[in-house]
Amino acid sequence: MSAGRLQLGNKAPNFKAHTTKEEIDFYTYVGENWVILFCYPDDFAPVATTELVMLAQLQEEFSKRKVKLLTMSTKNNPNQSGDYTSHEEWAKDVGEISGAPLTCPIIVDSDGKVSKLYNILDEGDVHDLNKNDDVSEGAGFKRRTVLIIGPDKKIWLNLNYPYEVGFNTAEILRTVDCLQTTTRTKTLTPANWVPGSDVLVDPKLSDEDAKAKHGDLTVLRPYVRFTKLPVEETSVRNIE
Structure with missing residues (x-):
């Protein structure tokens, strides 16, 4: 199933995926909660690191609002050169910088299936990849996306940020309110x-x-x- 261009009000596509915590069925994970799905291209990136640090510091506030946090990256497997560092290592860095352990799962999307399903990674991105790398290098897209998904499994907010610009976590929290x-x-x-x-x-x-x-x-x-x-x-x- 391909979601094509997802619009506000569209049903968020369901999927199953491994995460740094456990294997999830997305709809089951959402349950009766709201979910913020944060999609980024690469671990150990400066802007994305600061964004996750701020999300970690606001985890309690989101939890009060019955909002679950979920993140996703395509950098999950070694490239052909064999380079690989696990999501958990980056999450550890985020926790040490923020002073609060990052508790939200990171989706393992090394084949890009979920990213394509949500129209975050498209075929043009894949063609742009260096032939020596694969989707897992995160080189396929240099933007970051924030989705707010409601208990009805519909998309209520879709924000796309360029590589150079970090999002405002206070605004995302305000939007949830x-x-x-x-x-x-x-x-x-x-x-x-x-x-x-x-x-x-x-x-x-x-x-x-x-x-x-x-x-x-x-x-x-x-x-x-x-x-x-x-x-x-x-x-x-x-x-x-």
């Missing part, structure tokens, strides 16, 4: 929203229905209406 809050309360979150801030009312609701559902409104335009959420309705408080 946005998604969990909006799906639960049927509201919208404005720019720069954080838990506790006012939310936007669904424009499909009339003023009367919106007031009945949410209470007082602050109306800037007929299509821009804010309302407050009780503190207990913010994502973390609700989950706890």
